[in-house]
Amino acid sequence: MSDVAMSSSARATIALSIHGPAGVLDLVVPSAATAVDVAREYARQADVPGIPLLQTALGERLNAAVPLGEAGIQPGDVLVATTGVHRPRRVTLLQAAKNAPExxxxxxxxxxxxxxxxxxxxxxxxxxxxxxxxxxxxxxxxxxxxxxxxxxxxxxxxxxxxxxxxxxxxxxxxxxxxxxxxxxxxxxxxxxxxxxxxxxxxxxxxxxxxxxxxxxxxxxxxxxxxxxxxxxxxxxxxxxxxxxxxxxxxxxxxxxxxxxxxxxxxxDLDRLAVTAWSARDSQRQGRRGRIVxxxxxxxxxxxxxxxxxxxxxxxxxxxxxxxxxxxxxxxxxxxxxxxxxxxxxxxxxxxxxxxxxxxxxxxxxxxxxxxxxxxxxxxxxxxxxxxxSHVDVFLYVTVGLGxxxxxxxxxxxxxxxxxxxxxxxxxxxxxxxxxxxxxxxxxxxxxxxxxxxxx
Structure with missing residues (x-):
């Protein structure tokens, strides 16, 4: 386990599992970290030359300038580090209709x-x-x-x-x-x-x-x-x-x-509040009952x-x-x-x-x-x-416009x-x-x- 050293003021963190050519690496990063920051940390920890590209499990490439929290990455998600861009798998119209939210x-x-x-x-x-x-x-x-x-x-x-x-x-x-x-x-x-x-x-x-x-x-x-x-x-x-x-x-x-x-x-709060303290209290705040x-x-x-x-x-x-x-x-x-x-x-x-x-x-x-x-x-x-008649129509139109x-x-x-x-x-x-x-x-x-x- 490793933490990405960021100068962000965000307190929320995201636990990720990154699969790449050097194996699987678990990272806990701030939600304000971008894809480039996480890829750079993965390359340093896994000793990979260059900075790889990060993609989701479905093959969608992450924007390098958008923080992971704003990109919709949730704790526990799996990311893929690769040197090439993988095309997302094809989804049929029926599968898209089934997976679409109500x-x-x-x-x-x-x-x-x-x-x-x-x-x-x-x-x-x-x-x-x-x-x-x-x-x-x-x-x-x-x-x-x-x-x-x-x-x-x-x-x-x-x-x-x-x-x-x-x-x-x-x-x-x-x-x-x-x-x-x-x-x-x-x-x-x-x-x-x-x-x-x-x-x-x-x-x-x-x-x-x-x-x-x-x-x-x-x-x-x-x-x-x-x-x-x-x-x-x-x-x-x-x-x-x-x-x-x-x-x-x-x-x-x-x-x-x-x-x-x-x-x-x-x-009825007045009937439910029958305690020793309320029993001694003989003063009533009002005649109107408190009902919620x-x-x-x-x-x-x-x-x-x-x-x-x-x-x-x-x-x-x-x-x-x-x-x-x-x-x-x-x-x-x-x-x-x-x-x-x-x-x-x-x-x-x-x-x-x-x-x-x-x-x-x-x-x-x-x-x-x-x-x-x-x-x-x-x-x-x-x-x-x-x-x-025309006179009636004129009268009706005038009254309606008024x-x-x-x-x-x-x-x-x-x-x-x-x-x-x-x-x-x-x-x-x-x-x-x-x-x-x-x-x-x-x-x-x-x-x-x-x-x-x-x-």
Whole structure:
């Protein structure tokens, strides 16, 4: 054993085994030592002419100017001293994929893209007139859904999160027929298919899967909102109205349902601190008890709540982007059209205001996209919908630009973080929710039906 004499102030050392033409030499060097310093010491100890080159065990040459600690050399690594440069061994693509570290963020993004491609494939297969194309698409989507819920291989959680989307796409492709009157029943079947596959994935999963729970709740809700009006013979507007209103309400109640601390996880320090000294102490510092939560339990709670809130926000966004254009398209009578426009407007504004209270960045972005999607659908309907004139379009564009300018001015002045804006935004969110509830009665046709019955 030998130490390299360095004038470095680094205290950490690295134990290395260097294989070379003169045999094996064990050295303990500072982490700030470079490859040239270690090679020079090896040449001196092993009595080798010249200074050899240092390479890793895989044949990668070390940079002479980079310290070993910064080059990724760990204690116990094996280096090779040679006079020539060895090429690193070839690694196949399959071996590189197996040796690559897991990347949950990249896998989640790929799962989102795969779910979007599945939805597009279902839309194309449902509208295609060829039965062979539809059968093949349904078979491939079902196979992907079943393979995704199997807890085998890497990134099983991300695959299980995207598998219900493939099941819903397969159900839509198999049952879709031209005609708006059948669309609620088809979407209800797609929702129950997603809930079933999510339940299978939750049963097969080793750990708790919060995304599967969100899929189950969302699928059953879509099935109930779409299937019950279809069975009762009601118009499709009722289903779309219920979905928009429930999506708006879910943005308020999802965080409270996600953050749920069990009672057994709480520790009452006042009851635990029963010692002889505390028994003699009759003075109380205060009436408020000291209750804490264990660190690992709090970490698990935060991760669980984060996944639930993110999944709920994604479900809200998808529901709003699908139900808002359908409600505006199916509202053909003037009175129902007014209610549909008001419902979409107030629901979108309520989601935008509710997003400000979310501290989770992904959930906040998804809720803002949901609100903006509803407002964009309303703007397209107002500009290109039935009964739109040039004067109306000019008025809508002017008002929209004024709102955008106001929002940009407030955001540039950091007014979103002020207490004054928080109080006004809370009141505005409550008003939007109340107006959306009143608009839902008109958009569903209940108000018009009562008016017709009494007139």
């Amino acid at each position: 990347s949950p963020a990249l896998a989640a993004m790929i799962a989102w893209v795969a779910a979007l491609v599945a939805a597009l494939a279902a839309w194309y297969a449902g509208r295609a007139g060829d039965d062979v194309v539809r059968t093949v698409a349904v078979g491939v989507l079902l196979a992907c859904a079943i393979a995704g819920v199997l807890p085998i291989g890497r990134h099983a959680r991300q695959r299980a999160a995207a598998a219900p989307a493939f099941a819903a796409a397969a159900a839509f492709a198999a049952l879709h027929e031209p005609g708006v009157h059948l669309l609620p029943a088809v979407l209800g079947a797609a929702g129950i298919a997603a809930a079933v596959v999510a339940g299978i994935g939750r049963a097969l999963s080793v750990d708790d899967d919060e995304v599967s729970t969100v899929w189950i709740v969302s699928g059953l809700t879509v099935f109930a909102c779409c299937a019950i009006p279809a069975m009762l013979g009601w118009d499709g507007r009722v289903a779309w109205t219920l979905l928009i209103f429930l999506s708006m309400m879910a943005a308020r109640f999802a965080p409270s349902l996600a953050v749920d601390v069990p009672d057994e996880a709480l520790l 939560v264990a660190g690992d339990a709090m970490e698990r709670l935060v991760h669980r709540a984060s996944r639930i809130v993110t999944g709920a926000a994604a479900a809200i966004m998808v529901t709003m982007l699908v139900a808002s254009p359908l409600l505006l398209h199916t509202a053909s009578i003037d009175l129902d059209r007014i209610g549909a426009r008001c419902l979409v407007f107030f629901a979108g504004c309520s989601l935008l205001l509710a997003a400000r209270s979310y501290r989770h960045a992904a959930a906040r972005i998804l809720l803002r996209l949901a609100g903006l999607g509803a407002l964009v659908a309303l703007a397209v309907h107002l500009v290109a919908g039935p009964g739109a 709102v955008i300018a106001l929002a940009a001015a407030v955001a540039a002045g950091r007014g979103w973080r002020s207490v004054w804006w928080s109080r006004r935004a809370e009141v505005a969110e409550s008003l939007c929710g109340s107006f959306a509830f009143a608009s839902a009665v008109v958009a569903a046709g209940v108000f018009r039906r009562l008016w017709e019955m009494t007139s």
